Amino acid sequence: MKASRCCLVLLMVLGTLHAAHAQSGPSSVSEAASPRSSLSFPDALAMAWAQDPLRSELGTNRRSAEARARAAGSWFAGGPSLSGSYFDDHAIGTNIGYTTYQGGVSVPLWLPGQGSATRKLARADAEAATERTSAEHMALAVRLLDASATVLLARKRVITTMALSTAATRLSEHMAVAARTGEVTQADQQMAEAALATAQTDAAMAQEEAQTATAGLVALLGTPVVPDIQAFSAPESAETRLVAHTVEENDPRVRAAQKATAAAQADLVLARRSFMPNPEIGVGAIHEAQYGSPWDTRVGVNFTMALPSAVHNAPLLAEARNRVAAAETQETLARRMVRQELVQIRARLASAAAALKSAQNAARQLDKRADLLERSWKMQENSLDDALRARQAAYTADLVRDRAEILWHSAILRALIAAGAIPGLEQSPTARPRQTTTLIVPTPADTESMEETSTPHTRQPGEALRIPELVSAPRSSGAPMP
Template identity: 25%
Template sequence: MTRSRWRRRSTGRKAARLGAAALLLGGLGAEAAEQGEDAGPYGPLSGDPGLSLGEVVRAAVQRLPERLEPQAREREAEALERRAAAWLPGNPALAISHTNDAVGTDAGNREWEGGLEIPLWRPGQRSARRDLAEGAAAQAQAGREALRLEAAGRVRERLWGLALQRKRVAMARIELETAEALEEKVTRRFELGDLPRSEVLMARDRVVQKEAALAEARSGLRARRADYRRLTGLERTPQQWREPRAEGGKAPAGPEPYAELLRDHPALARARRAVERRRAQRELAGEEAAESPSLMLGTRRERGAGGETVNSLQASLHIPLGQRTQTQYQRASAGVELAQAESRLARLRRDLRGALERAHEAVAAARELLRRARRREETAGETLEMARRAFEAGEYDLIDLLRVQDRYAAARQARAQQALELQRAIARYNQAAGEVPQP
């Protein structure tokens, strides 16, 4: 073996080792290779083995503007509970009146009355208010869980988008190193007189193209990092965030597929709680549409023309009658909102079932595409090995070798990308199933 041939093979082995290392770095821990890049919102993110996906979701929830709504609903539920536990259904009223005949006969008659009007609970009114308070509290809790699910969906998309972009950077780096190794090999053969200068220029042009592709991939990665930071406020990512598929990934069957899986879905729970609250509001509207009875307790002081004074106590009960029409109207008006909430619940249940069906098919399709991508990569790798040997022997032109390399690079990148696409499809299935990662 000549010295030049040994050096060419050594260069090829070095490029292969560099490519393998970069491929390993192209996974979820690829940021380790980027530590020399710029800092700030676009700089590298460190992988933290102690950070869980649920903790990232919790950090994202704290930064969502929508987090204020469940808090406000909890305060509303507390106020409704205090209202239901009050001694009286409304505020008592103080009544004072004075009568004299100064403008009329002016005989010296004087009369003072003072009393306290106390509203009384209608039958069923207190329990209706209590039901509304419980419904509001349940709706607030369901809203908090649904918000965590929404945050989980955003975090999942950011993390898997970040992983895919890291993989693109790693693959672009491998392709650049391969192109540089090929350029070195072509240059040496040109110096030995085996190849024309045009092929050296062609190899150099390929290096420039791969440098541009790597720069573009890195730019996309920096944008992904900034997006992740905006969502979570964190400078770290979990070391890995792959998830097992909800319910083992089995396709449900029967007349109501996915019914069991959707039973505890946070979005459905929030919609159900909204229906229950509207139903409680309808009942309360019927109870409070009518005027409440009231009890008047007071005193009366009279002074006649002769100067005699009479003091007495008063008690009167006020019972409104004939309020059925007003009650029916209020119930019917609240029933419109109840019907709207029930319609939203039915529509959401239908949409979630459809989303689960699509997510299930997406996982199956991603798994099949990964199987085919692996076969394609194996075939392209064998073809590339034969093309390299033929090029070394002078039986293959550089342009033909570059075409084969491009096909192999595309097949390798497709396989690497598809492996991550399968994991992202599983994460999307879990999202559609309402699975919220726990801290």
């Protein structure tokens, strides 16, 4: 009687756990968290890009450089300068009417080649700002992917831990009643209460993690709606776009570094053209009132030119050469970074697919093991402790499987971002070679068939940049129940 009643209680509780976790799919998570049913990743990227503060700053930089280029088309190197002076003899007390008025206007002249060099530098700065805008767009896409994956995993963990907490509460209540009637021992009751405390702790930590992750997503996107990254389930299509020479040469970070190098070289040319201060030429007039003078007004031309000097030239050339050296260094580092990242992206595509298959198999086997131990406990062949530990391990494996699934979709989408294949992600303002293959975005049902499909072919690591961790390691859902 005691064993059958306790078995009924345990099976009811664990069955509730299994049903609750089975219903906790990604669609239910997003629908419960937001009134909107879904939000595609390209649409979410457009929303995030529209409110990205750096986009406005880079746009201002580009317009400022274009304005400098237009201003450099002037005939003169600067604005006109006015000069004037007045002299009389009242201050020295002679007071014989000796008075002089003098005034003039002058303009600075361009040195040979200086005007065209100034325009080229301004245009190069404008192009560099444009490429930095593309690089920021790509970086924003990566940050949005990272935040979306983190929120998805956090919400899945909330659902699982809440289901565990609810079931542990029911189990503790039933065990308390059974202990009072003498049907179970005090040790079993204490074990159930410990399981409840652990589950409640995990649920509270999961809710905190979900709130923090959602706040990060809202900061980027302006809404808690999670973009549908699970719609990207075609690793072969993503991999075919990772052609090393195409991706590297058209990566916005490499193009931005190239434009920065071109701007630095244009600055060096301008420094060489500015080998001396700009000379000035102008006209002036002198009006004199002097006793017995046969004239009272004179008009003439004035010219001012400072001679070249190392004091003037050396700092300009040194600063320009330093800028070129720094830009070339950054371009080299950017190319290395992109090559390394492509290697990591390809490796992640392979490892994510293998990890998902392994995690799915582990979760399935641990679920079967938990069922077997529950039946054994019903037959009084093992303790309640073993059954609870087995079920806890099964749900921990479910969390690992959820993380592996999210990382698999994230790896595919990250490869498409690197290849510039996301609609709305403008990574190539100039002409670039394109693949003839079509982007395939199958339904999320493809994920369920991962166990039957073979591991996607992945090319050997070749060329490719740093790729940030998309999702942090899952926090432990609690130590095994005592």
